[in-house]
Amino acid sequence: MNGLLIIFIAGQVAQPYVRVPKETQIDFEVSASSAKKTSQKVWISGKLVSQQEDDAGWLPTYLYSSNECYQDTCGTLNGYTWSNLTITLSAADKAFGNTLSLTGATGSLDTPDGGKTWTGSIKINKDHFPASN
Numbered sequence: 001m002n003g004l005l006i007i008f009i010a011g012q013v014a015q016p017y018v019r020v021p022k023e024t025q026i027d028f029e030v031s032a033s034s035a036k037k038t039s040q041k042v043w044i045s046g047k048l049v050s051q052q053e054d055d056a057g058w059l060p061t062y063l064y065s066s067n068e069c070y071q072d073t074c075g076t077l078n079g080y081t082w083s084n085l086t087i088t089l090s091a092a093d094k095a096f097g098n099t100l101s102l103t104g105a106t107g108s109l110d111t112p113d114g115g116k117t118w119t120g121s122i123k124i125n126k127d128h129f130p131a132s133n
Helices: none
Strands: 026-032 038-044 047-054 075-077 080-088 105-110 117-124 127-129
Touching: 080 105
Parallel strands: none
Antiparallel strands: 026 038, 038 047, 075 127, 080 117, 105 117
């Protein structure tokens, strides 16, 4: 994956540009506290490259991802996978796995403990950004 890496939770707060080398592992951690603070961290090949904490007064309710292209220079973006995905809820919800909604991707979530922890992987399909000219 090459390009710009920005994470948004409570509004759009841009972080400095970080180039992501091809075939690189990127690790994300998003956590929320009972004080309704959200913390997000990003590692590239084990090195922490971005972190932010928001005091939005509410907790995140969904995980959203999309491919974006700036300046008509992207062309085709190869498919990629989110692997070792783990979501831990504050309370068990046996139906949480049914809330997964994917477009241009495939994947699933499973729970080993009755709905408190969910694990899985998501394969994002190849995407193409044609020039607008």
